[in-house]
Amino acid sequence: MNRGTRAKLMLLGVLLPALAVADADLYRISWRSDPATSMVIGWNQVSGTSPEVRYDTVDHGQKAIAYSMRQTPDRVVAYREMTNHFVRLENLKPSTAYYFVICDSEGVGRRLWFRTAPATPESFTFIAGGDSRSNPEPRRRGNRLVAKFRPLFVLFGGDYTVYGSAQQWKGWLSDWQLTISDDGRIYPIIATHGNHENADLLMMSNLFDTPNPDQYFGLNIGGPLMRVWVLNSELEDKKPAAVPAQQSWIERDLPAHKDAQWKVAAYHRPMRPHTSAKAEGLSRIAAWAQLFYDNGMDLVIESDTHMVKRSFPVRPSEEEGSYESFIRDDAKGIVFIGEGSWGAPTRPRDDDKPWTMASDSFHQFKWIQVDSSEMLIRTVRFDHCNEVEALGDNDLFREPRNALFWEPDSGKTLRLPFDVSHPTYHRPME
Structure with a gap:
């Protein structure tokens, strides 16, 4: 293998992980318990396996490994030609921004974030x-x-x-x-x-x-x-x-x-x-x-x-x-x-x-x-x-x-x- 070919393969090895994207779409979030300390993250899993939500109070962009918390789906429902996945996050901090990505066998999804509701009277x-x-x-x-x-x-x-x-x-x-x-x-x-x-x-x-x-x-x-x-x-x-x-x-x-x-x-x-x-x-x-x-x-x-x-x-x-x-x-x-x-x-x-x-x-x-x-x-x-x-x-x-x-x-x-x-x-x- 000549030096030029080796360099191209090394560059491809660097780029491929960055280009890999989780095949999830149709995001939505909701509440099923205390809005100050919980959030349901929902999405449609198009393909890929082993999806999970990685989340943190610090924004790590799409650097999935940097997120300190992770959770797999609590509920999966095949419905209306979608595979709806729901992760029920609990024990969150009130009035706090949480950043998250969805990861699966195909890569890392879009970085999104939400804010929990206040636990005490705030406007x-x-x-x-x-x-x-x-x-x-x-x-x-x-x-x-x-x-x-x-x-x-x-x-x-x-x-x-x-x-x-x-x-x-x-x-x-x-x-x-x-x-x-x-x-x-x-x-x-x-x-x-x-x-x-x-x-x-x-x-x-x-x-x-x-x-x-x-x-x-x-x-x-x-x-x-x-x-x-x-x-x-x-x-x-x-x-x-x-x-x-x-x-x-x-x-x-x-x-x-x-x-x-x-x-x-x-x-x-x-x-x-x-x-x-x-x-x-x-x-x-x-x-x-x-x-x-x-x-x-x-x-x-x-x-x-x-x-x-x-x-x-x-x-x-x-x-x-x-x-x-x-x-x-x-x-x-x-x-x-x-x-x-x-x-x-x-x-x-x-x-x-x-x-x-x-x-x-x-x-x-x-x-x-x-x-x-x-x-x-x-x-x-x-x-x-x-x-x-x-x-x-x-x-x-x-x-x-x-x-x-x-x-x-x-x-x-x-x-x-x-x-x-x-x-x-x-x-x-x-």
Whole structure:
């Protein structure tokens, strides 16, 4: 072997390991236990064997051997023509950045990172929306905005695709990669089951490794600062035997967390849709409305209708002055927001109530800032997403330049606790 050939072989030996890439894709992360100390890392394993997650609080890029911790998958599910792998990380540090790569027999994957939730009351932002369905362009615009707003998590209200087929889910998860920020930060999704997932009630479990296969659960964010209750509005039609168990659980869990400063509920189909063609949610009103009010629920996030709404604070009532089961109660009422439209075809807002604060119809999600004194809710339009500034980790509460916010007559920002005298509220002209 001559010297030139030997040199070429040595160079090839150096380059090949650097070029080897793990064959994993369709990344997603979620929570199934304490958001301050855990994270589920999910992906589709295309080929290769012996995959594992290597992770650390120090960024080692793609130098896999330098990561101090490693874990093999806790769960593998062949589903919708994907091989979904889930690693359930536990005993993490709160409010901490964790960097990770997926390694397998074929190499090392992309370096990504996430941040755990705080364990004590600290300010944070989150995004809430739903109903992306299979409209790729508006769906992608919303996803790109997630990467720019950099929330602590995304609360997704269901109806991800039209039928939940393999092709549609692979397309949805491919588009979800657009939510990853340029520096590789990936955001947890709290997944809600919608009626377009009714082909399989295990869909959320098999794709996001959710805490409960019947898709109802609660999570604390920031310790006692906020608790989120995710409920399944589809059990009544698809698994009626599970309805009493869900009801029994929420009746126990709400009073068990009475000390949560902010109480937030999310489910798919509204109690009182703001589109006239949609059926009223009478069973949900009967099961949850008074229960929510009695236990001090602050905010309810609904989807399904493909339009935009915010209500005044309301309480359940059939007294004089009430309308469709509710009456305005600024002092102790519940605020309802929604209703989907993360890309699904928009519907008319033709069923407002006397207690509706504002409504409209366009593609959007809610950007919600939470701290110990107030919750600020803004509706982000998906227009001109490419021109929107990307926030940095040091300025997560500032409105990004060029972001378009809904500005109804009542004002751009819905503030809780609600107070008509607060400058965020604009009293409509008489």
